Amino acid sequence: xxxxxxxxxxxxxxxxxxxxxxxxxxxxxxxxxxxxxxxxxxxxxxxxxxxxxxxxxxxxxxxxxxxxxxxxxxxxxxxxxxxxxxxxxxxxxxxxxxxxxxxxxxxxxxxxxxxxxxxxxxxxxxxxxxxxxxxxxxxxxxxxxxxxxxxxxxxxxxxxxxxxxxxxxxxxxxxxxxxxxxxxxxxxxxxxxxxxxxxxxxxxxxxxxxxxxxxxxxxxxxxxxxxxxxxxxxxxxxxxxxxxxxxxxxxxxxxxxxxxxxxxxxxxxxxxxxxxxxxxxxxxxxxxxxxxxxxxxxxxxxxxxxxxxxxxxxx
Amino acid sequence: xxxxxxxxxxxxxxxxxxxxxxxxxxxxxxxxxxxxxxxxxxxxxxxxxxxxxxxxxxxxxxxxxxxxxxxxxxxxxxxxxxxxxxxxxxxxxxxxxxxxxxxxxxxxxxxxxxxxxxxxxxxxxxxxxxxxxxxxxxxxxxxxxxxxxxxxxxxxxxxxxxxxxxxxxxxxxxxxxxxxxxxxxxxxxxxxxxxxxxxxxxxxxxxxxxxxxxxxxxxxxxxxxxxxxxxxxxxxxxxxxxxxxxxxxxxxxxxxxxxxxxxxxxxxxxxxxxxxxxxxxxxxxxxxxxxxxxxxxxxxxxxxxxxxxxxxxxxxxxxxxxxxxxxxxxxxxxxxxxxxxxxxxxxxxxxxxxxxxxxxx
Amino acid sequence: xxxxxxxxxxxxxxxxxxxxxxxxxxxxxxxxxxxxxxxxxxxxxxxxxxxxxxxxxxxxxxxxxxxxxxxxxxxxxxxxxxxxxxxxxxxxxxxxxxxxxxxxxxxxxxxxxxxxxxxxxxxxxxxxxxxxxxxxxxxxxxxxxxxxxxxxxxxxxxxxxxxxxxxxxxxxxxxxxxxxxxxxxxxxxxxxxxxxxxxxxxxxxxxxxxxxxxxxxxxxxxxxxxxxxxxxxxxxxxxxxxxxxxxxxxxxxxxxxxx
Ligand SMILES: Nc1ncnc2c1ncn2[C@@H]1O[C@H](COP(=O)(O)OP(=O)(O)OP(=O)(O)O)[C@@H](O)[C@H]1O
Ligand SMILES: [Mg+2]
Numbered sequence: 001x002x003x004x005x006x007x008x009x010x011x012x013x014x015x016x017x018x019x020x021x022x023x024x025x026x027x028x029x030x031x032x033x034x035x036x037x038x039x040x041x042x043x044x045x046x047x048x049x050x051x052x053x054x055x056x057x058x059x060x061x062x063x064x065x066x067x068x069x070x071x072x073x074x075x076x077x078x079x080x081x082x083x084x085x086x087x088x089x090x091x092x093x094x095x096x097x098x099x100x101x102x103x104x105x106x107x108x109x110x111x112x113x114x115x116x117x118x119x120x121x122x123x124x125x126x127x128x129x130x131x132x133x134x135x136x137x138x139x140x141x142x143x144x145x146x147x148x149x150x151x152x153x154x155x156x157x158x159x160x161x162x163x164x165x166x167x168x169x170x171x172x173x174x175x176x177x178x179x180x181x182x183x184x185x186x187x188x189x190x191x192x193x194x195x196x197x198x199x200x201x202x203x204x205x206x207x208x209x210x211x212x213x214x215x216x217x218x219x220x221x222x223x224x225x226x227x228x229x230x231x232x233x234x235x236x237x238x239x240x241x242x243x244x245x246x247x248x249x250x251x252x253x254x255x256x257x258x259x260x261x262x263x264x265x266x267x268x269x270x271x272x273x274x275x276x277x278x279x280x281x282x283x284x285x286x287x288x289x290x291x292x293x294x295x296x297x298x299x300x301x302x303x304x305x306x307x308x309x310x311x312x313x314x315x
Numbered sequence: 316x317x318x319x320x321x322x323x324x325x326x327x328x329x330x331x332x333x334x335x336x337x338x339x340x341x342x343x344x345x346x347x348x349x350x351x352x353x354x355x356x357x358x359x360x361x362x363x364x365x366x367x368x369x370x371x372x373x374x375x376x377x378x379x380x381x382x383x384x385x386x387x388x389x390x391x392x393x394x395x396x397x398x399x400x401x402x403x404x405x406x407x408x409x410x411x412x413x414x415x416x417x418x419x420x421x422x423x424x425x426x427x428x429x430x431x432x433x434x435x436x437x438x439x440x441x442x443x444x445x446x447x448x449x450x451x452x453x454x455x456x457x458x459x460x461x462x463x464x465x466x467x468x469x470x471x472x473x474x475x476x477x478x479x480x481x482x483x484x485x486x487x488x489x490x491x492x493x494x495x496x497x498x499x500x501x502x503x504x505x506x507x508x509x510x511x512x513x514x515x516x517x518x519x520x521x522x523x524x525x526x527x528x529x530x531x532x533x534x535x536x537x538x539x540x541x542x543x544x545x546x547x548x549x550x551x552x553x554x555x556x557x558x559x560x561x562x563x564x565x566x567x568x569x570x571x572x573x574x575x576x577x578x579x580x581x582x583x584x585x586x587x588x589x590x591x592x593x594x595x596x597x598x599x600x601x602x603x604x605x606x607x608x609x610x611x612x613x614x615x616x617x618x619x620x621x622x623x624x625x626x627x628x629x630x631x632x633x634x635x636x637x638x639x640x641x642x643x644x645x646x647x648x649x650x651x652x653x654x655x656x657x658x659x660x661x662x663x664x665x666x667x668x669x670x671x672x673x674x675x676x
Numbered sequence: 677x678x679x680x681x682x683x684x685x686x687x688x689x690x691x692x693x694x695x696x697x698x699x700x701x702x703x704x705x706x707x708x709x710x711x712x713x714x715x716x717x718x719x720x721x722x723x724x725x726x727x728x729x730x731x732x733x734x735x736x737x738x739x740x741x742x743x744x745x746x747x748x749x750x751x752x753x754x755x756x757x758x759x760x761x762x763x764x765x766x767x768x769x770x771x772x773x774x775x776x777x778x779x780x781x782x783x784x785x786x787x788x789x790x791x792x793x794x795x796x797x798x799x800x801x802x803x804x805x806x807x808x809x810x811x812x813x814x815x816x817x818x819x820x821x822x823x824x825x826x827x828x829x830x831x832x833x834x835x836x837x838x839x840x841x842x843x844x845x846x847x848x849x850x851x852x853x854x855x856x857x858x859x860x861x862x863x864x865x866x867x868x869x870x871x872x873x874x875x876x877x878x879x880x881x882x883x884x885x886x887x888x889x890x891x892x893x894x895x896x897x898x899x900x901x902x903x904x905x906x907x908x909x910x911x912x913x914x915x916x917x918x919x920x921x922x923x924x925x926x927x928x929x930x931x932x933x934x935x
Contacts, residue, residue, distance in 0.1 A: 017567050017569075019567055019569045019570070020567055020568050020569045022569075023568075023569035023572070023573075024480075024484050024569070026476055027476045027477065027479045027480035027483070027484055028480050028484065028489070029476075030472070030473045030474075030476035030477040030480060031476075031477045031480045031481065031485070031489065031490075031493040032489075032493075033473060033477075034473070034477055034493060034496060034497060034500065034539060034540075034543070035492060035493060035496055037536065037539075038496050038499065038500055040511060040515065041503065041507065041508075041511045041536070044510070044511055044514045044515075045507070045510075045511075048510075048514065090410075091410050091413065091414060094406060094407045094410035094411070095407075095410050095411050095414050097407050098407040098408055098410060098411040099411070102404060102407055102408060103411075105734045106734075111411070113665075114415070114418065115414065115418075116590075116661070117418065117422075117658065117661070118414070118417070118418045118421075119590055119593055119594075120593040120654075120657040120658060120661055121418075121421055121597070121654060121657070122596065122597015122598070122599075122625055122650075122653055122654070122657065123597055123598070123599065124597055124599045124625045124628055124629055124650065124653070125421060125425055125597065125650045125653070125654060126421070127629075128424075128425075128628070128632065128646070128647070128650055129417075129420065129421045129424055129425070132424065133420055133421075133424050134417075134420075140369075175417045178414060180590070180594075182414075183586070183590060184548075187548070187583065187586070191552055193771070194732075195767065195769060195771035196771055196773055196774070197732070198729065198732065198765075198767060198771065199767070199771040199772070199773065199835070199838075200773075200784075201729065201732070201760055202727070202729065202760055202764060202765035202766075202767075202839065203760070203761070203764065203784060203785030203788070203838060203839065203841075203842050204757055204758070204760045204761030204762075204785060204788065204789075204842060205757070205760075205785075205788060206396055206397060206399075206400040206757050207400055207403075207404070208399060208400045208403040208404075209396070209400070209788055211403075213773055213776075213784060214773065217773070217774075217775030217776075218774075218775070220775075222548075225544075225548075228498075228501070229501060229541075229544070232501050232503075235504065236503065236504025236505055236506070236507070237504075237505075238504065238505055238506045238599070238600035239599040239600050239625075239629065242600075243629075243632075243633075264504075265504045265505075265506050265600070268506050268510075269506055269600050269603065272506075272603075272604060273603075284510065287504070287506070287507050287510060290504055290507065291503070291504070291507060294499070294503065294504070295499050342753045342754075342755055344753075396788065396789075397755075397757075
């Protein structure tokens, strides 16, 4: 199946060994399988969402049409994921730097493993933890924030008394994506060529200057790639948000009140079991929106990574 | 033909901007930073004990005080470059300590609440006929292992081969398309993957279908891009010199990939696969809609509902029923077991990657 | 401005392994000192202790003293960053920063210390450094292209330009020509002869002719025996070492009767 898809770019230079041909074919086949699977996802989403797209507004849950239904969900999804990333990316890069360049080398491996452990914690556990431990802890600081820095829209208040707020969801999401970003970035930092580190130090760079000259440029595309992974996970994280966030459908930048926009993924998980007919189609349409956002995010990230390929270190 | 850097007629400003630094110019004593740290720590402790402020606030204040003092001190004595270096050092170490907080809290919580049900019954019984206390997770444990194992069996070969295609063979439109769509797939929300698998199986088996295999397919959709990505990253880091050295010995390409490229990248790939498994083993949402929940044993992934630990834990917590405490205990117990399984898998993968890693690293 | 380096009874350890033992030598300013010797005898190790680059290896340490003019490099309050600022290094494999342009590579060290240097001054310094490294003519039209796009020999000269742009006192070179063709090698040897009017240069080389051509003083390192640490067998004027060495081992090595 593979040889036909492989054909166009390859000039017939030399007869290829059977081993080579089989191996190339199997590899190519796997790639094609991925395309087919993805096409399956897309086709399913579009066909199942179609009835909701064409249905009259009053049939959509809420009775005011698809846009009004999805907009708060979309808003909640974006604000939670983006703010989570704003917290997580700098922290993750800092942690990766700490482990690679600052921690004593004898324990660096162990420290890396500790952070990896965080990645291994399933989202259901973060859901339980966020709900039971983190949410109550935030109640007092949140009311302090609303009293003293309430002029910042994020902390307008009034503070929720349960703590199951957008702020907690964001923190939980940040904690969840942190190890994923750290792992990838750390791997890149450890691969920073010794040559370039030595070059920096030999012209009298301090450790931080060496990092800026050698490690960060080398790891830059990994940092972007890792952030992309993190964003993907934060956008689509379902259970932790569904459990932590006590959602009402308001669109607000206020992170600490009990009025919280839900997220698309959490909303699907919570509503799907009871959904029927157009309600089900509407949920799937919202899933389609989520899918489209992740697609856009990935395309932008890819464009950023490719922009300065000229200067890329690896090969 | 070359001009000397240090001929006298040149602008003196250009010739002496850097030279003449004494080797010991402006150095804080070695003990400066640790002493400041201890002082800031003690001050924070005093605030906590005497002024009775919140402990987190005291810790933050102490950390901030340390950073400010060391930075200003270093800046006046050592100059801005070293001050920045010290500042970054403090920042980066602080970030690490900060990240430990949730980890410790999560583990402590899950362990203290989870051990309540660590008894023989919990591991050897299912939930058949259990309404109040007691009951177990035997069925959920096996279900989790079966579904995740199947997903791994599907994803690892497909993912690795795709990555090999992309790095070693891929040219032209097809490779571009695959790279692009793997990126897209990376962002597929888990719930959407679940819906996809559900729909696929509905087409074959009719509406309302629930089976372990559907769960495994859903998890594979999530796992494959992670495996492709991490494998690809690692393969790209294998220096081209290695491949060329192998070709120069007339080793065919496929053997070069299998014997030279893959082993070099194996440790990294294993880490990536581990992360991928760690990600999917705790997935709840896609399994909610595909594999569902059942009280009894079902170890046949091709037939009927199959409970997994995460789904079990979720339902025990969300709908506790009459004996809430017993349900909560089971939820935390299942969560703890899930976490332990994840850690053990992690250790195993690490051990394997260590065994196969090239000796030189 | 070039400075003299005095090394006294230097022992170098990698953890518990004693790699180099009892080195004492004086490195004269404004001259080229070549270090030769069989592989694994500790030439690179020794060279790297002259600007404390060995400290990148965990648990590497030295005993003894290295004094530059009047400053002990290993004094209690000496910052290795200052040491490396004054004692530059060029490595066996050219290592321009791949993410930086040619211009930025040369300016990298300058920017560390002179944040507020005027653009024109910076241009000037970059140009002079590149000229000193005999690279200016070849790259002046593509200063803002990546440095990794140059040939191996050009890259190595770029690294030399980068090292001399910060105007160090001493330049250490570890087999700077081992990856280069004869023409590039020639260019770098010429460069060393020019640079030595301003710098103290120490070069490690496996190429005996090169040592004879460029150096004023030559030191011969050897292993004391299998599994034993390396040592400095003798150091003397290059002409003397290559004509009438004091030690039999040196003569054997130079005439190829080694091992
Ligand atoms: N990072 C290191 N850790 C431990 N031992 C090392 C390290 N680097 C070098 N050695 C050991 O120190 C000794 C001297 O090595 P060094 O690299 O200085 O030799 P060399 O004379 O430069 O050899 P060559 O001419 O091949 O470059 C060798 O026995 C080597 O194995
Ligand atoms: Mg060497």
